[in-house]
Amino acid sequence: MKKIKIVGAGLAGCELALNFADANWQVELYEMKPHKYSEAHKIPTFAELVCSNSLKSQLPTTGSGLLKAEMRHLGVKLLPIAEECSVPAGNALAVDRDRFSQEVTAKITCHPNITIINEEYKKIDDDLTVIASGPLSSDNIIDALSPYLPETSLYFFDAIAPIVEKDSINFDRAFYKSRYDKGDADYINCPFTKEEYYAFVDALNDAEKHQAKEFENKYFSDIKFKFYENCTPIEELARRGKETLRFGVLRPVGLEDPITDRRPYAVLQLRIENTSHNAYNLVGCQTMLKYGEQKRVFRLIPGLENANFLRYGSIHRNTYLNSPQVLNPDLSLKNKANVYIAGQLSGVEGYVESIYIGLLLFHIIHNNLKSLPNVTISGQLWSHLITEQKNFQPMNANFGLLPPLDIRDKKKKKEAYAERALQAIQASFGLNPNGAVEL
Numbered sequence: 001m002k003k004i005k006i007v008g009a010g011l012a013g014c015e016l017a018l019n020f021a022d023a024n025w026q027v028e029l030y031e032m033k034p035h036k037y038s039e040a041h042k043i044p045t046f047a048e049l050v051c052s053n054s055l056k057s058q059l060p061t062t063g064s065g066l067l068k069a070e071m072r073h074l075g076v077k078l079l080p081i082a083e084e085c086s087v088p089a090g091n092a093l094a095v096d097r098d099r100f101s102q103e104v105t106a107k108i109t110c111h112p113n114i115t116i117i118n119e120e121y122k123k124i125d126d127d128l129t130v131i132a133s134g135p136l137s138s139d140n141i142i143d144a145l146s147p148y149l150p151e152t153s154l155y156f157f158d159a160i161a162p163i164v165e166k167d168s169i170n171f172d173r174a175f176y177k178s179r180y181d182k183g184d185a186d187y188i189n190c191p192f193t194k195e196e197y198y199a200f201v202d203a204l205n206d207a208e209k210h211q212a213k214e215f216e217n218k219y220f221s222d223i224k225f226k227f228y229e230n231c232t233p234i235e236e237l238a239r240r241g242k243e244t245l246r247f248g249v250l251r252p253v254g255l256e257d258p259i260t261d262r263r264p265y266a267v268l269q270l271r272i273e274n275t276s277h278n279a280y281n282l283v284g285c286q287t288m289l290k291y292g293e294q295k296r297v298f299r300l301i302p303g304l305e306n307a308n309f310l311r312y313g314s315i316h317r318n319t320y321l322n323s324p325q326v327l328n329p330d331l332s333l334k335n336k337a338n339v340y341i342a343g344q345l346s347g348v349e350g351y352v353e354s355i356y357i358g359l360l361l362f363h364i365i366h367n368n369l370k371s372l373p374n375v376t377i378s379g380q381l382w383s384h385l386i387t388e389q390k391n392f393q394p395m396n397a398n399f400g401l402l403p404p405l406d407i408r409d410k411k412k413k414k415e416a417y418a419e420r421a422l423q424a425i426q427a428s429f430g431l432n433p434n435g436a437v438e439l
């Protein structure tokens, strides 16, 4: 029986472990929880979603939805589990995070081919190993990897959004509605008047923030305080201009207030966090404000005057490698070819993308996969990790990655991207739930 070590029972690590184990490999899965936790991990079980509970859109006419559809052709293991644990979120796949984590952990714990080792992995040896220790990899694993990495690995920060208790929301102001009334009214909306909106923007600008230097990291030479655009803290967006929020995360279009029958000046949306529907996430409110300030400032949002905060937002470290520089095309380290890198550490961004790199690496190692069609998101994400580029940044699933199609109508263009990609991946793989690919 072939053997493999997997470091990290997060999203990529669990996808890898289940695939290899089902393919009859003997898997040793290392996880440092519950002995040691990163700044963002809180629960002892595996595949923990540390921030939003949404795995984004299911529609193949979106980047994330198309990647999911492609992953099903490749035999993904975690998405069907996520679907079993889903909570209503329109066209998005949102999950009850505790249930999802418990279900994945149960599948792994019961698998006869997986041995779980509850230890922090600290030393690189000559065994076949995949490092999937994530964006919050422990210092010791980064130390262990350092001798094999040149000095140019990158580094950045993210911020997470607060969660409030539903029963503390004031429904004399807030209302249920989905944008343009599309799908079920799964979101709670908090409508701002003009005065309330500018008072909120001013408060964000004046509020006390955490200092970035607390989180400086000693490992990488290129240390910059930079935000990944789709996780930019709300106070940073407010700082960019008084209208920025109103045309971005607080845009009111399609969210007419049923109480006044008018479009509010701005709207904050709240998304369901759990199956009991009693916890709601403030969409787009990732923040690095101090906790006391969060309570004060977010309570200025109409409807949240007495909000009870179940979780505050926070700032956190996010580590990834300059993959084109340090990885071979099969995602092994150029300087240590028995060691492979998966998940967010490899330079993708997002839950689904991290799962995907776990799935991809299984096919590379087990099925000797050499390439994927270039008209697919999966093929292009892989290519992103191994193509030399000046300013390498983590990448998420999006249509901008695909070779362009000359179609004017936006809707038809997206449909054509999806059709072309799915035909190509189907021609290469077919739909095989066992992940056994014929090449």
Ligand SMILES: Cc1cc2nc3c(=O)[nH]c(=O)nc-3n(C[C@H](O)[C@H](O)[C@H](O)COP(=O)(O)OP(=O)(O)OC[C@H]3O[C@@H](n4cnc5c(N)ncnc54)[C@H](O)[C@@H]3O)c2cc1C
Pocket: 007, 008, 009, 010, 011, 012, 013, 030, 031, 032, 033, 037, 038, 040, 041, 047, 048, 049, 050, 051, 052, 053, 119, 120, 121, 122, 132, 133, 134, 135, 136, 137, 138, 140, 141, 158, 159, 160, 316, 317, 318, 342, 343, 344, 345, 349, 350, 351, 352, 354, 355
């Ligand atoms: C705070 C934060 C918020 C994020 N929010 C979102 C979001 O809302 N939506 C989104 O799509 N993406 C988000 N991301 C990005 C990313 O998609 C997730 O972090 C994702 O979980 C990454 O998957 P992974 O498998 O690479 O790592 P993880 O899921 O983090 O798994 C890594 C595992 O390795 C373990 N580990 C670490 N070091 C060691 C060691 N030395 N030995 C043994 N075990 C170790 C950890 O305990 C953890 O269980 C966020 C990232 C961060 C840091």
